[in-house]
Amino acid sequence: MSAPILEVENLTKHFPLHGGLLQREVGRVHAVDGVSFTLARGETLGLVGESGCGKSTTGKAILKLTDPTSGTIRLKGVDITHLSRAQMFPHRRVMQVIFQDPYASLNQRMRVKDIVAEPLGNYEPDSSRAERLEKIAALFDRVGLRRDALNRFPHEFSGGQRQRLGIARALAVNPEVIIADEPVSALDVSVQAQVVNLMMDLQAEFELSYLFIAHDLAVVQHISHRIGVMYLGRLVELAPKRELFRNPQHPYTEALLDSVPVPDPRRRRKRAVLRGDVPSPINPPKGCHFNTRCPLAFDRCFHEAPPLREVAPGHMAACHLR
Amino acid sequence: MTHTPVERPQDPTLTARMSEAAAGAWDALRRNPTMLFGLSVLVVMAVLAFGAPLFGLPEPMRQNPINRLQDPSAAHWFGTDMYGRDLLSRVLHGGQISLVVGLSVAALATSLGLAIGLVAGFSRRVDAVVMRFMDALMSIPSILLAIALVSLWGSSVTNVIIALTIPEVPRVVRLVRSVVLMLRDQTFVQAAIACGTSTPRILVRHIMPNTFPPLIVQATYICAQAVIFEAYLSFVGAGTPPEIPSWGNIMAEGRMFFFQNFGIIMYPGIFLAITVFAINTFGDGLRDSLDPRMKRRF
Numbered sequence: 001m002s003a004p005i006l007e008v009e010n011l012t013k014h015f016p017l018h019g020g021l022l023q024r025e026v027g028r029v030h031a032v033d034g035v036s037f038t039l040a041r042g043e044t045l046g047l048v049g050e051s052g053c054g055k056s057t058t059g060k061a062i063l064k065l066t067d068p069t070s071g072t073i074r075l076k077g078v079d080i081t082h083l084s085r086a087q088m089f090p091h092r093r094v095m096q097v098i099f100q101d102p103y104a105s106l107n108q109r110m111r112v113k114d115i116v117a118e119p120l121g122n123y124e125p126d127s128s129r130a131e132r133l134e135k136i137a138a139l140f141d142r143v144g145l146r147r148d149a150l151n152r153f154p155h156e157f158s159g160g161q162r163q164r165l166g167i168a169r170a171l172a173v174n175p176e177v178i179i180a181d182e183p184v185s186a187l188d189v190s191v192q193a194q195v196v197n198l199m200m201d202l203q204a205e206f207e208l209s210y211l212f213i214a215h216d217l218a219v220v221q222h223i224s225h226r227i228g229v230m231y232l233g234r235l236v237e238l239a240p241k242r243e244l245f246r247n248p249q250h251p252y253t254e255a256l257l258d259s260v261p262v263p264d265p266r267r268r269r270k271r272a273v274l275r276g277d278v279p280s281p282i283n284p285p286k287g288c289h290f291n292t293r294c295p296l297a298f299d300r301c302f303h304e305a306p307p308l309r310e311v312a313p314g315h316m317a318a319c320h321l322r
Numbered sequence: 323m324t325h326t327p328v329e330r331p332q333d334p335t336l337t338a339r340m341s342e343a344a345a346g347a348w349d350a351l352r353r354n355p356t357m358l359f360g361l362s363v364l365v366v367m368a369v370l371a372f373g374a375p376l377f378g379l380p381e382p383m384r385q386n387p388i389n390r391l392q393d394p395s396a397a398h399w400f401g402t403d404m405y406g407r408d409l410l411s412r413v414l415h416g417g418q419i420s421l422v423v424g425l426s427v428a429a430l431a432t433s434l435g436l437a438i439g440l441v442a443g444f445s446r447r448v449d450a451v452v453m454r455f456m457d458a459l460m461s462i463p464s465i466l467l468a469i470a471l472v473s474l475w476g477s478s479v480t481n482v483i484i485a486l487t488i489p490e491v492p493r494v495v496r497l498v499r500s501v502v503l504m505l506r507d508q509t510f511v512q513a514a515i516a517c518g519t520s521t522p523r524i525l526v527r528h529i530m531p532n533t534f535p536p537l538i539v540q541a542t543y544i545c546a547q548a549v550i551f552e553a554y555l556s557f558v559g560a561g562t563p564p565e566i567p568s569w570g571n572i573m574a575e576g577r578m579f580f581f582q583n584f585g586i587i588m589y590p591g592i593f594l595a596i597t598v599f600a601i602n603t604f605g606d607g608l609r610d611s612l613d614p615r616m617k618r619r620f
Binding site: 060063065085089092093096097099101104105106107108109110118119122123166169170172173 | 509514515516518521527531532
């Protein structure tokens with residue numbers, strides 16, 4: 001594989017909490033706490049974790065929809081971490097987004113052809129109306145929407161169709177990277193499969209790279225080449241799909257995999273069931289963030305945060321025991 | 323110089339969009355009798371006021387001292403004032419001032435407020451400065467501010483309109499700003515940012531249309547308020563110049579003579595009340611039919 005198309009290094013996003021009489025900073029939500037990974041051309045990296053573990057914030061920070069607190073984001077080798085809105089303009093063409101909620105991500109007052117044409121109008125302002133319309137119609141064909149729906153409004157579509165609209169909008173300017181922030185979580189299971197398969201077909205056709213954020217392991221397993229597991233703002237394990245499922249190294253990953261129901265009532269497994277809740281990201285535990293729930297935690301875990309290191313070729317884990 | 327007519331390619335959806343909006347508006351009216359009632363009364367008022375010169379009434383300014391302070395009669399339906407001027411004609415003509423002032427103030431205040439509110443809502447730096455200025459403006463009672471402005475600039479209908487607009491702007495700014503703040507973090511705005519849309523374009527394309535429903539409703543209340551305040555200002559002598567018949571002026575002149583002819587105060591008063599009532603009724607109906615919970619598209 002060639003040089004990675006997207007490199008994220010030590011990405012951190014803290015949200016300050018203001019309180020008291022003078023609105024002083026009284027604390028910080030450690031939403032993302034030093035996340036590093038790379039994304040190769042044509043690769044899908046799945047990012048999984050519980051709600052509130054910072055996976056969506058990671059996606060937003062990479063898209064610069066929220067300013068990262070620290071760290072570096074390199075898109076095709078260019079550092080985009082500190083670019084202003086105007087400076088970001090040429091880079092946004094390379095990196096597009098698909099959002100979770102297909103209802104909220106489309107402006108209800110616009111016709112769908114205008115919604116899908118919006119990025120085209122921004123990046124190809126010289127193209128004629130007819131050219132753009134033809135391009136959008138072709139996109140509609142590609143994502144499986146009918147051409148005669150071009151003049152409709154978003155509320156006339158079903159959830160799955162709306163997500164296809166979101167995909168069409170993302171594809172309109174021929175991006176190379178797509179950040180998909182839980183693109184199928186809001187859809188029915190049958191529709192989920194259609195949308196995921198469409199995304200995989202498109203990836204093969206256009207050599208797209210996906211950062212696929214989700215909480216559903218089954219979906220991630222289907223689409224991803226590599227999977228990263230996040231817990232409380234940190235990446236705890238990052239490995240090729242097969243390797244991760246066959247040989248999980250982090251106790252949290254193990255527990256996560258065990259929580260997936262197996263459709264076989266006779267199969268008895270020893271299950272690592274997690275106790276307790278995720279600690280608050282305002283006051284994350286010292287040392288390893290997982291130490292409050294880890295069945296294997298020992299002294300060192302409470303003082304020292306384990307770094308993400310390579311435990312097997314291509315397999316990274318952040319645990320003192322590996 | 324001759325112009326060759328240029329064939330402009332018509333946007334085929336534009337006319338369709340307009341007829342769709344018209345159909346939607348008619349539908350909303352039909353479902354909402356309150357709004358229909360308010361609108362009908364307003365239309366009647368407008369026809370009476372602006373059609374007044376066509377009704378063959380005596381000139382509103384024609385004095386006839388012999389016939390002064392007369393009771394209603396076949397010749398003068400509302401009677402005459404202390405200079406023998408026909409009251410019906412004066413009251414109907416006075417409606418022109420009220421309606422023009424009301425509509426102008428509503429249009430000016432909402433468009434100014436919309437522009438300022440959009441920018442304030444989207445830019446934190448502008449917001450801090452602009453909103454403190456608006457707070458200061460709001461802390462002055464609006465009627466006093468208007469009196470001060472008119473006495474500063476002299477009385478004319480234009481100045482009355484400006485003086486009544488200025489105190490209304492901060493209220494509109496607050497409304498627009500609150501809607502913008504709510505919309506700013508919506509996913510479709512984030513999506514627009516992510517696909518490279520510039521900030522001014524986002525404001526105009528994605529944010530502004532969503533501020534219209536509450537804004538239109540607010541505009542009707544501003545209009546009603548302006549009609550009343552115009553009458554106030556004229557009544558205390560700080561409004562429309564006294565030679566122009568306006569409801570406030572007619573009542574101000576009549577207050578010396580109301581023992582002899584109560585109609586001088588009563589008729590403009592009734593017209594004023596009906597107009598304001600109609601505007602408010604229309605506004606209430608509009609608010610109901612634009613309520614997002616009723617899922618009606620306007």
